[in-house]
Amino acid sequence: MRKGCEHPDGCHTGVVPTLASATVGARLWLLVEYAGPWPERLENSGLPEEISELLRRARERGIRPQLIRRPGRRTRTRGEGVRVLVAYGTGRSPWLASGVVAGPDDLDLDALVAGVVPESCILEDEPVFLVCTHAKRNACCARIGLPLARSLAESVPGRVWETSHVGGDRYAANLVCLPHGIFYGSMSQAAALAAANAYRSGEIILDRYRGRAGIPEPMQAVEHFARAHTGERSIGAVAVESSRSDGDVTEAIxxxxxxxxxxxxxxxxxxxxxxxxxxxxxxxxxxVSLDRLTPVRYATPALA
Incomplete structure (x- = not known):
C-alpha cells in the first residue's frame, strides 16, 4: 500500500496537471456492491466466492470490475443477493443498468460486451458517480475521498458510491462519472459538485478533468486542448476525426x-x-500548436 502524499498542499489541490490521465482500458464496467473489507488488489483472495467469481469473469471479458458501497455505510446485508451495476461506455449512446443477482450465473456479462442490457438488469435513467476511497491502495484516497463522497451524496442522493481503486492515486480524490467514463482528479467538494451537475446536464468541466476512459492518452490530450480553445462543453460534441504520430509528436484533426x-x-x-x-x-x-481550420460553409437563403 502507498501511504499517500507527504505534502498535503501538493498533489491533491489541483496543482498537478490532470489532463489525459483517465484509465485507457475501461469502456465496459461492472460495479459490485460489497460493504466488507476490500483487499489491496481485487484479484487477491479474501472476498466471498460469489464476489470473486463475478470479478474474475469480468476481467476475462475485458470489463473493468469495481467494488462499491454506499458512503458512510459499513453494514453487510445477507441473503438478499448481490447488487450490481453495469455500464456500457462506448458508442454514441452509453447506458447504465442495475440489478440484484443470486450469483455469477445470473449475470450475462457477454450481453454487456455485445452492448445489450443483461436480462437480470434494468436500465437506469440517471448517471452514477464513483469516488475512490480505497485506503489499502493509497491512504489519500480514503483521507480525501471519504468526506468528498459523503458530501456529494448529500447533494446527489442515491447516485453516489464509494469505489475501489480507479487508477491515478496521485489525483485523489478521484471522481468517475458513468456511463460515459468521465474522470476527474484532485477534487474538492465544491469541484466535485460542479462536475456532477455539469455531467447531469450532458457537459464537461475542464477544471481537473482527467479525460474519458477507454481513449488513448494522446487523444485525451488533443480533446482537452481543443475544448479549451473552442469552449465546447457538450460531452458528445467533440470527436477526433483523424490523427497521426511522428515520433513523440501527435497531430490530430x-x-x-x-x-x-x-x-x-x-x-x-x-x-x-x-x-x-x-x-x-x-x-x-x-x-505545440492549435489552428482553427476553415469551417464548412452552408448555403443560406438571402434576406428579404
Missing amino acids: VRCGDVRVQVVIEPSAFQAPCGAACAETIATYRL
Missing part, C-alpha cells in the same frame, strides 16, 4: 461542434511538489 481544429501535442513532464511518496516526475502533454 478534432471536430468541436461546428468547428474543426488541428491540434499538435507532445509529451511533457511535471515535477510533483510532494515528498518521497510521489517524488517521481508526472507524465503529461504540452500543446
